[in-house]
Amino acid sequence: MAGRLVIVGAGQGGFAVAAKLRALKDPRPITMIGSETVPPYQRPPLSKKYLLGEMSFDRLMFRPETWYADNDVDLRLGHFVEAIDRSAKTVVMQNGEVIAYEHLVIATGATPRxxxxxxxxxxxxxxxxxxxxxxxxxxxxxxxxxxxxxxxxxxxxxxxxxxxxxxxxxxxxxxxxxxxxxxxxxxxxxxxxxxxxxxxxxxxxxxxxxxxxxxxxxxxxxxxxxxxxxxxxxxxxxxxGVTPNDQLAKDAGLEVANGIVVDDRARTSDPAIFAVGDCAELPFRGARIRLESVPNAVDQGDAVAAVLAGDDRPYLPEPWFWSDQYDVKLQTAGFNQGYDRTVTRPGQREGAVSVWYFRGGELLAVDAVNDAKAYVSAKKMLAAGTNPSPERIADPETDLKSLLG
CATH class of the missing domain: 3.50.50.60 (FAD/NAD(P)-binding domain)
Known part of the structure; x- marks a missing residue:
């Protein structure tokens, strides 16, 4: 059996690694260390339905607290990692406890400024x-x-x-x-x-x-x-804005830029250590970015679990985001960095509209406001590498399905 995996951080990315490994029937022991005193939970509803009292905290939790013991995940709540000793392959807790690892995942997120x-x-x-x-x-x-x-x-x-x-x-x-x-x-x-x-x-x-x-x-x-x-x-x-929580990695001598630098397998400059989520700076389209989003934390965490379980494939981000405000759902597919033109397209329902981002003739991203059809169509186009002409997108008579090829 593989040696212990230690996950520093009990947010979306850290949980994704543990949950995916168990879904893959990987039996290695896992220790997950979280600074909060409550089990891992979804953060996006905090500022919306939870704050409004429309969603109770137990509905935010990824799994019931019993899931961790049932799946041999040693969940340490209310704890901090003070240091990483890479030569000894251990982490040192704030209470002085030392935990050995074979692999380590840093999923420490980011801190609001x-x-x-x-x-x-x-x-x-x-x-x-x-x-x-x-x-x-x-x-x-x-x-x-x-x-x-x-x-x-x-x-x-x-x-x-x-x-x-x-x-x-x-x-x-x-x-x-x-x-x-x-x-x-x-x-x-x-x-x-x-x-x-x-x-x-x-x-x-x-x-x-x-x-x-x-x-x-x-x-x-x-x-x-x-x-x-x-x-x-x-x-x-x-x-x-937020600041990536990368000081632990920096103190351990790992490469850090705008976050912890990782490759396309989410490995840091130490091959035994991975980083996922908001704290990680990853390769994307020939550049390096941090993707501050739940979907990236989940997908990157899943990818790390797959690598640990023996499926050594690169993580290819397919960014998407969302924001709920009033009765408006804003959904974004893609990443608009480097755009030089936008096209605004009215939706089929009242109040629905989408904004399409292009760089030259390349489709980069779409913001869809109460327009699920535009969002889904754009996501499929981006995944397939389809580049519709801005003129056809701008024409409200164009059927988006006809552009999917």
């Missing part, structure tokens, strides 16, 4: 959204009539704005860039999502940064914006 304490980041009422405890704390203060300031116009910030409006809060979103979704989507998609939020009463202020938060008795009460405006804020949600 916080505001500096010098500008009010430590005030009560200032939140980030990543873990269950973040959602629990935020749910405890979401009350109709309060005011929420969202700092950052990315998907995390916009999802928080949508949930807050459902609670009945007054919401302002500020974005330093010239538009929301600057890093992840086109101006066309940003225009669609901006209009949706404004129709729900959200105030969006672009090209507006934060000078500082202000407070009273240690609790946030407002904010001074970059243009000198002072606004009230009972609650602040910070959505200004």
């Amino acid at each position: 916080k505001l500096p304490s010098a500008i009010g980041g430590d005030l009560d009422g200032v939140f980030v959204m990543r873990e269950k405890r973040d959602a629990d704390r935020l749910a405890g203060v979401m009350e109709a009539g309060k005011s929420l300031l969202v700092i950052g116009g990315g998907y995390v910030g916009l999802e928080a704005a949508a949930v807050a409006r459902k609670f009945g809060l007054a919401v302002t979103v500020i974005e330093m860039a010239d538009r929301i979704l600057k890093r992840v989507a086109s101006p066309a998609t940003a225009d669609i999502m901006r209009a949706i939020h404004q129709s729900h009463g959200v105030t969006i202020r672009e090209q507006t940064g934060l000078e500082r938060l202000v407070g009273d008795n240690g609790r946030v009460t407002g904010a001074v914006l970059s243009d000198g405006t002072v606004i009230a804020a009972d609650i602040v949600v910070v959505g200004i």
Whole structure:
């Protein structure tokens, strides 16, 4: 039997490795180490249905807690790995315990960036959204009539704005860039999502940064914006991106760039160590990227399990993402990096629309807003390497199925 696999991190990627190995009937002993005190769970619903009280925590868990013992997975909750000793092939826990491994998977995820304490980041009422405890704390203060300031116009910030409006809060979103979704989507998609939020009463202020938060008795009460405006804020949600949790790998001497550098098998610079999920920088289309998404964490975790079980095939990412805001489902297929043109296509149902990204004549990605047909068609085209002409995509009379070949 193969030696012990140690998985550092009990999120989506780490769980995927363990679950896939057991599905493949691989009998090796597995130890999974997680910093949270609850069993591994889905994170996306935290900022949506869980926060709204529409989904209980037990429905978020990947498996019942009994699954781990039943499948010989030694689950260590509320624990941290302090160091990796690559020469001894051991990890050292925060309590001093040393665990030997034959293979190691680092699935430590990423940490939300916080505001500096010098500008009010430590005030009560200032939140980030990543873990269950973040959602629990935020749910405890979401009350109709309060005011929420969202700092950052990315998907995390916009999802928080949508949930807050459902609670009945007054919401302002500020974005330093010239538009929301600057890093992840086109101006066309940003225009669609901006209009949706404004129709729900959200105030969006672009090209507006934060000078500082202000407070009273240690609790946030407002904010001074970059243009000198002072606004009230009972609650602040910070959505200004994440930092990959790669310090453990860096301290162990592994190659690190924008995350832990891995090859197309998710191996690090040490062949006994893999990295998956948000903490890993992987090869994609001749470049190196980090894919901050649940589907990538799952697929990459599955790929690592297959490699460990003897199926040494490369992991070829097929990126897809989603975001739920109000009654709007935004689904993205592909990765739009390097696009030079977008085409907007109306859907067949009211409110359905899609934005198609091209580089020259190559289809790179699609953002589909309440348009499942466009999303599914685009995903099939991307998987098959089909490159429809932008002109045919732009023509609402074109049947997408006819482009699939």
